[in-house]
Amino acid sequence: MEASFYHAKTRYPGIFGWIFTTDHKRVGLLYLFSSLSFFAVGVSLGLTMRLELIRSGMHFYSAQTYNAIFTLHGVIMIFLFIIPGIPSSLGNFIMPLQIGARDVAFPKINILSWWLFIMGGAIAVTSLFTGGGPPDTGWTFYVPYSIRTGTNISLAVFGVFLIGLSSTLTGMNFLTTIHRLRAPGMTWKRMTLFTWSIYATSWIQLLATPVLAITLLLLIIERNFGVGFFDPAKGGDPILFEHMFWIYSHPAVYIMILPAMGTVTDIIPVFTRRNIFGYSFIAASSLAIAFVGYLVWGHHMFTSGMSDTARIIFSLLTFIVAVPSGVKVFNWIASLYKGSIRMNAPLLYTLAFIFLFSIGGLTGLVQGALATAVHVHGTYFVVGHFHYVMFGGAGFGFFAGLHYWFPKITGKLYEEHLAKLACFFLFIGFNMLYFSMFVLGWEGMPRRYYDYLPKFNGPNLVATIGSWILAMGLIIMFYNLVHSLFAGNEAGDNPWEAASLEWQTTSPPPVENFAVQPVVTKGPYEFR
Amino acid sequence: MNETAHIEHRDYATAKLGMWLFLFTEILLFGGMFLVYAEYRQLNTADFHEAGREMNVFLGAANTVILLTSSLTMALAISAIKKGMKIRSLLFQAATVLLGLGFLVNKYFEWSDHIRKGLYPDSPVLLAMSHGKILFFGLYYVMTGIHALHVIIGLSVIVFMFALTLRGNISDTDYVKLENTGLFWHIVDIIWIYLFPLFYLIL
Ligand code: HEM
Numbered sequence: 071m072e073a074s075f076y077h078a079k080t081r082y083p084g085i086f087g088w089i090f091t092t093d094h095k096r097v098g099l100l101y102l103f104s105s106l107s108f109f110a111v112g113v114s115l116g117l118t119m120r121l122e123l124i125r126s127g128m129h130f131y132s133a134q135t136y137n138a139i140f141t142l143h144g145v146i147m148i149f150l151f152i153i154p155g156i157p158s159s160l161g162n163f164i165m166p167l168q169i170g171a172r173d174v175a176f177p178k179i180n181i182l183s184w185w186l187f188i189m190g191g192a193i194a195v196t197s198l199f200t201g202g203g204p205p206d207t208g209w210t211f212y213v214p215y216s217i218r219t220g221t222n223i224s225l226a227v228f229g230v231f232l233i234g235l236s237s238t239l240t241g242m243n244f245l246t247t248i249h250r251l252r253a254p255g256m257t258w259k260r261m262t263l264f265t266w267s268i269y270a271t272s273w274i275q276l277l278a279t280p281v282l283a284i285t286l287l288l289l290i291i292e293r294n295f296g297v298g299f300f301d302p303a304k305g306g307d308p309i310l311f312e313h314m315f316w317i318y319s320h321p322a323v324y325i326m327i328l329p330a331m332g333t334v335t336d337i338i339p340v341f342t343r344r345n346i347f348g349y350s351f352i353a354a355s356s357l358a359i360a361f362v363g364y365l366v367w368g369h370h371m372f373t374s375g376m377s378d379t380a381r382i383i384f385s386l387l388t389f390i391v392a393v394p395s396g397v398k399v400f401n402w403i404a405s406l407y408k409g410s411i412r413m414n415a416p417l418l419y420t421l422a423f424i425f426l427f428s429i430g431g432l433t434g435l436v437q438g439a440l441a442t443a444v445h446v447h448g449t450y451f452v453v454g455h456f457h458y459v460m461f462g463g464a465g466f467g468f469f470a471g472l473h474y475w476f477p478k479i480t481g482k483l484y485e486e487h488l489a490k491l492a493c494f495f496l497f498i499g500f501n502m503l504y505f506s507m508f509v510l511g512w513e514g515m516p517r518r519y520y521d522y523l524p525k526f527n528g529p530n531l532v533a534t535i536g537s538w539i540l541a542m543g544l545i546i547m548f549y550n551l552v553h554s555l556f557a558g559n560e561a562g563d564n565p566w567e568a569a570s571l572e573w574q575t576t577s578p579p580p581v582e583n584f585a586v587q588p589v590v591t592k593g594p595y596e597f598r
Numbered sequence: 599m600n601e602t603a604h605i606e607h608r609d610y611a612t613a614k615l616g617m618w619l620f621l622f623t624e625i626l627l628f629g630g631m632f633l634v635y636a637e638y639r640q641l642n643t644a645d646f647h648e649a650g651r652e653m654n655v656f657l658g659a660a661n662t663v664i665l666l667t668s669s670l671t672m673a674l675a676i677s678a679i680k681k682g683m684k685i686r687s688l689l690f691q692a693a694t695v696l697l698g699l700g701f702l703v704n705k706y707f708e709w710s711d712h713i714r715k716g717l718y719p720d721s722p723v724l725l726a727m728s729h730g731k732i733l734f735f736g737l738y739y740v741m742t743g744i745h746a747l748h749v750i751i752g753l754s755v756i757v758f759m760f761a762l763t764l765r766g767n768i769s770d771t772d773y774v775k776l777e778n779t780g781l782f783w784h785i786v787d788i789i790w791i792y793l794f795p796l797f798y799l800i801l
Contacts, residue, residue, distance in 0.1 A: 299736060
């Protein structure tokens with residue numbers, strides 16, 4: 071048997087064998103390690119924000135510091151954790167295995183993407199300590215404030231620009247890989263739904279990110295040369311910036327959620343021992359989300375100044391984009407029905423995902439409807455909503471995938487009881503933390519303030535206590551994973567008895583994935 | 599197993615597909631700027647019309663001819679290497695680089711002429727003008743500037759390809775790198791074909 075890729079001889083010794091690697095598995099792990107590190111920073115910042123907000127009054131963050139902290143928290147979580155989170159880490163590691171490829175189509179561009187990502191991250195971090203101080207605009211960098219503020223916007227935005235470039239290249243690489251490098255017999259309808267979701271995601275990465283790139287570039291040019299595109303004093307139009315920003319950033323939320331959906335879709339059949347219900351519908355709904363997701367950006371701007379016609383159309387489209395997500399949720403539920411369920415941690419996280427994502431999705435509709443959107447715009451309701459979809463959805467999907475593929479990646483088993491305990495803490499803490507935000511938002515507490523009226527004290531206290539429980543869950547979960555990495559039981563090649571291709575090679579896989587070229591004769595969820 | 603022993607996973611069609619996908623992203627990148635152009639032109643039609651008079655149609659037209667010719671020489675360089683005519687391909691690649699440099703020199707004169715007249719972003723002369731004119735010149739500098747950046751990148755890549763051809767890495771059996779470079783060069787050309795009328799002609 072061939073040695074696993076960890077033990078293979080690399081061209082460069084030690085750490086250089088990682089950062090100059092072209093093996094998709096190593097690149098995936100580089101991404102995993104770096105984005106989880108950023109996640110840890112983002113969570114710490116979030117916890118300190120919650121601490122500041124434990125009751126009304128100023129405690130330890132001044133208004134300006136608080137502005138910088140939530141900006142940093144948002145930028146890290148969005149651009150450095152959740153967007154590269156699943157597609158670049160698990161996608162890189164798992165997707166080529168699932169289609170029976172030896173690597174991605176362009177291994178060198180793959181490692182270049184990671185380089186750009188890490189350079190972008192480093193530049194964004196540098197912007198905190200240089201120039202006019204940490205950016206304070208919120209992660210959306212709205213003009214005109216982002217042009218006028220003296221803080222170090224240009225550098226931070228340039229960092230995000232590089233991360234965007236990295237994301238585009240990853241999308242290009244994965245699309246080419248899926249089109250060209252499938253193993254013999256791996257027809258489109260025999261691909262796993264995780265790979266389908268990566269496919270749809272890659273299209274979004276490819277077709278939306280350049281718009282962000284040019285928007286950010288124009289912002290930098292605007293700040294440094296004063297060309298006036300977004301400056302009303304020179305005839306420019308700040309609303310145009312919002313349009314261009316959301317033309318990328320709304321599709322980007324599907325970059326976050328689609329791979330998570332794909333992950334849980336792969337998990338459900340394995341732990342219910344039955345074929346997924348409605349394979350083609352789930353695959354098609356990923357593409358539908360990717361497509362319709364392009365056309366709904368205006369719902370972020372209902373109160374920014376748009377014609378009523380535009381608002382009504384965007385609202386309608388927003389309701390339409392909820393349909394394919396609904397299709398998926400119903401298909402997941404239907405797949406659970408009459409399955410022989412094994413309640414292992416991956417499935418538990420998946421169920422938490424379905425529950426939290428549904429709440430996130432339904433509250434999305436509250437904001438998609440014009441009348442209610444105006445009421446909740448700019449309040450904590452929005453903050454609650456996007457944490458439910460991004461953290462409860464994409465984040466929990468990521469955790470589910472981490473547990474599910476942990477034996478594949480490491481060859482070890484995590485500790486089942488601890489994993490379930492962690493999930494329990496996460497779930498309780500999560501709902502205390504973010505459901506309180508819905509209540510607060512509905513009552514009118516605005517977002518992005520370091521202080522609030524005393525009448526909001528109650529739910530804020532609940533939220534802050536929830537954030538501690540959530541943090542405990544995260545600590546238990548990562549302790550379990552890291553500890554099992556060293557002390558876990560041997561997993562064997564296919565501990566879940568899954569049918570998809572990535573489990574048919576050794577765990578962890580050898581350098582070129584398969585000792586002999588696999589030939590595919592059945593679908594990914596056919597267990598008999 | 600040794601990582602250096604990796605066989606190349608790429609084949610011709612894969613490399614081409616990757617390049618075409620990348621070209622999509624270039625179109626979208628410029629698409630963002632065309633969107634800005636469209637909005638501001640719509641809002642300031644008369645100003646754009648007047649500002650357009652400041653443009654030197656002769657220099658613009660000359661640059662269009664230069665760039666189109668360079669696309670031709672690029673295509674000829676590719677078809678030469680496909681037939682195994684290495685020297686000829688090298689000559690055509692060199693011609694492409696020279697034409698590209700000519701484009702940049704021309705651009706330099708054009709820009710410095712405007713700058714001498716005080717027409718550059720945030721200049722006192724420009725700020726005294728109407729909003730539409732400020733935006734027109736802003737767009738002019740940004741769009742042709744980012745385009746020129748692409749010309750520079752394209753030229754660097756062609757020089758690199760020249761070296762590869764010289765060393766025999768690009769040959770009649772393996773020319774996809776040169777072909778992809780050609781594709782990039784053509785997209786740079788096509789974008790100019792849109793910039794030229796938008797800034798010089800239709801006003
Ligand atoms: C323990 C975990 C977390 C805590 C305690 C937390 C807490 C918070 C709080 C209190 C705010 C509101 C700031 C304000 O409007 O005044 C916020 C904003 C935000 N959070 Fe989190 N968060 C956590 C995890 C996450 C995750 C996992 C993501 C993304 C995947 C995320 C993304 C964001 C974004 C994008 C904002 C908006 C920033 C802005 O307004 O510019 N957060 N977070």
